[in-house]
Amino acid sequence: MSAATVRSLVVVGASLAGLRAVEAARKAGFAGRITLIGDEPHLPYDRPPLSKQLLAPGGPTDPVTFRSRAELVAELGVELLLDAPATGLDPDSRVVHAGGEDVAYDALVVATGAAARGLPGTEGLAGVHVLRTLDDARAVRRALDEGARTVVVGAGFIGSEVASAARERGLPITIVEALPSPLVRSVGADLGTALSLLHARNGTALHCGQTVAAVEGTGRVEGVRLADGTVIDADLVVVGIGAVPRTDWLAGSGLPVDDGVVCDEFLRAGAPGIYAAGDVARWHNALFDRSMRVEHWSAAAEQGARAARNAVSPAEVQSYVTVPYFWSDWYGSRIQFAGVATNAGHEIVSGDPAGDHFVALYREGDRLTGVLTLNGQRHVMKYRRLIAQRARFDEAIAFARTSVLRRSATTTS
Amino acid sequence: MRIVLDRAKCTGIGICEALAPTVFEVDDHGELVVLSAEVPEDAQNEVTEAVEGCPTMALRLQP
Numbered sequence: 001m002s003a004a005t006v007r008s009l010v011v012v013g014a015s016l017a018g019l020r021a022v023e024a025a026r027k028a029g030f031a032g033r034i035t036l037i038g039d040e041p042h043l044p045y046d047r048p049p050l051s052k053q054l055l056a057p058g059g060p061t062d063p064v065t066f067r068s069r070a071e072l073v074a075e076l077g078v079e080l081l082l083d084a085p086a087t088g089l090d091p092d093s094r095v096v097h098a099g100g101e102d103v104a105y106d107a108l109v110v111a112t113g114a115a116a117r118g119l120p121g122t123e124g125l126a127g128v129h130v131l132r133t134l135d136d137a138r139a140v141r142r143a144l145d146e147g148a149r150t151v152v153v154g155a156g157f158i159g160s161e162v163a164s165a166a167r168e169r170g171l172p173i174t175i176v177e178a179l180p181s182p183l184v185r186s187v188g189a190d191l192g193t194a195l196s197l198l199h200a201r202n203g204t205a206l207h208c209g210q211t212v213a214a215v216e217g218t219g220r221v222e223g224v225r226l227a228d229g230t231v232i233d234a235d236l237v238v239v240g241i242g243a244v245p246r247t248d249w250l251a252g253s254g255l256p257v258d259d260g261v262v263c264d265e266f267l268r269a270g271a272p273g274i275y276a277a278g279d280v281a282r283w284h285n286a287l288f289d290r291s292m293r294v295e296h297w298s299a300a301a302e303q304g305a306r307a308a309r310n311a312v313s314p315a316e317v318q319s320y321v322t323v324p325y326f327w328s329d330w331y332g333s334r335i336q337f338a339g340v341a342t343n344a345g346h347e348i349v350s351g352d353p354a355g356d357h358f359v360a361l362y363r364e365g366d367r368l369t370g371v372l373t374l375n376g377q378r379h380v381m382k383y384r385r386l387i388a389q390r391a392r393f394d395e396a397i398a399f400a401r402t403s404v405l406r407r408s409a410t411t412t413s
Numbered sequence: 414m415r416i417v418l419d420r421a422k423c424t425g426i427g428i429c430e431a432l433a434p435t436v437f438e439v440d441d442h443g444e445l446v447v448l449s450a451e452v453p454e455d456a457q458n459e460v461t462e463a464v465e466g467c468p469t470m471a472l473r474l475q476p
């Protein structure tokens with residue numbers, strides 16, 4: 001299909017990637033029909049605050065929405081189909097089934113995100129929550145405000161943010177992690193252990209290498225039993241053991257799915273006119289020459305925009321290349337990571353992993369591939385740029401030395 | 414065009430610095446420093462992207 005014949009764009013998933021998709025299509029001058037389909041009743045809202053500001057004592061309970069209904073409908077000319085789960089896709093006739101309707105498209109952006117993985121056997125037990133949606137966040141907030149004794153299952157970023165919110169209230173909290181050290185996949189074992197020191201320093205108990213044998217309670221959670229027999233009393237259990245891409249509704253469509261919708265470097269999803277973006281998309285990132293699926297805010301925002309631009313101007317597609325970036329806030333400290341974590345070694349170029357500030361660089365061969373910072377806001381984006389420029393590891397080390405010198409010349413700390 | 418920063422909203426995530434490094438820089442305390450109050454001629458696109466890319470909608474352009 002040529003560029004001139006794209007008359008309708010359908011975006012499934014009304015969150016960050018979906019919103020950025022409809023905005024970008026209009027910005028690119030697309031004047032055709034745009035439909036934004038979402039299964040939540042809410043307007044698109046921001047997820048990172050759900051485990052941060054929305055859990056803070058005395059913090060807001062309303063979500064951060066990006067745009068009002070009026071802006072979406074009147075200014076951007078978007079038809080909103082909310083509270084309308086898409087249940088199927090027919091790529092041959094170019095139709096999405098959603099909320100009992102058949103919605104026809106010339107171009108489609110799949111932006112259905114990911115769903116938090118639950119703990120099998122805890123369905124229907126009150127007090128057990130995942131943290132993905134506004135409703136989840138409100139339930140966790142309420143429990144914390146009521147003074148819940150909390151167990152977090154999984155020592156990932158979201159669970160760690162929940163722990164921060166509990167400790168801010170002085171509440172007892174335990175994190176249980178099945179692997180021997182936390183955050184292995186995101187930042188590697190050594191630095192995962194370094195970050196987890198923050199838990200101990202802030203009064204959160206962390207049990208690594210322990211699995212949950214059962215969540216106990218009748219009707220409502222009363223405790224968590226570990227594989228070694230220990231029972232931890234709990235009024236609130238937050239399950240933070242990762243997310244799975246929401247591709248269930250694509251079953252039978254023939255769209256290639258493999259831990260996400262499989263896309264090429266242009267975010268094209270393997271059937272004419274179909275693109276994917278955000279947490280649901282697995283694409284080829286040319287910068288690292290590998291297939292990736294990332295669950296990060298910036299990638300979702302950027303992919304949404306790129307996918308829509310490509311979708312409405314298929315003759316001028318551009319690839320999506322990025323240095324993945326995310327941040328997380330623990331106990332008033334900011335963690336930032338850019339790139340990919342490798343096991344090939346890292347070097348600390350500023351601060352101390354046992355302290356309140358450090359900057360660690362990761363390598364793969366002689367190339368710089370990643371940077372992790374704790375309270376290193378000034379550093380992270382500079383290394384991110386070096387990673388984007390395919391800098392060598394020794395160049396990055398040299399850069400670190402000169403910037404440390406520059407800094408000690410201008411500050412006294 | 415002038416760059417207006419709402420400090421109450423900015424959380425120093427640094428997306429703006431990633432997009433327009435000549436204009437934005439986050440300092441040691443996580444505070445954003447706007448290096449040039451006026452949008453430089455040669456950085457118009459980057460600054461526009463930064464303003465739109467800010468997750469907390471802390472940046473605005475004012476004619």
Ligand SMILES: Cc1cc2nc3c(=O)[nH]c(=O)nc-3n(C[C@H](O)[C@H](O)[C@H](O)COP(=O)(O)OP(=O)(O)OC[C@H]3O[C@@H](n4cnc5c(N)ncnc54)[C@H](O)[C@@H]3O)c2cc1C
Binds near residue numbers: 084278
């Ligand atoms: C609690 C929390 C904290 C986070 N904190 C950070 C952070 O600090 N830093 C960071 O970089 N990232 C963070 N993230 C990740 C970031 O929020 C996500 O990467 C981002 O939300 C992905 O956007 P998305 O639009 O791809 O997917 P989602 O936000 O998951 O949106 C997908 C939307 O599609 C809808 N949908 C799914 N299936 C269907 C269907 N069949 N029909 C219709 N609609 C459907 C969903 O209900 C949802 O509304 C956090 C995530 C969470 C949950």
Ligand code: SF4
Binds near residue numbers: 468
């Ligand atoms: S992107 Fe926004 S929140 Fe982040 S540092 Fe820039 S202005 Fe502040």
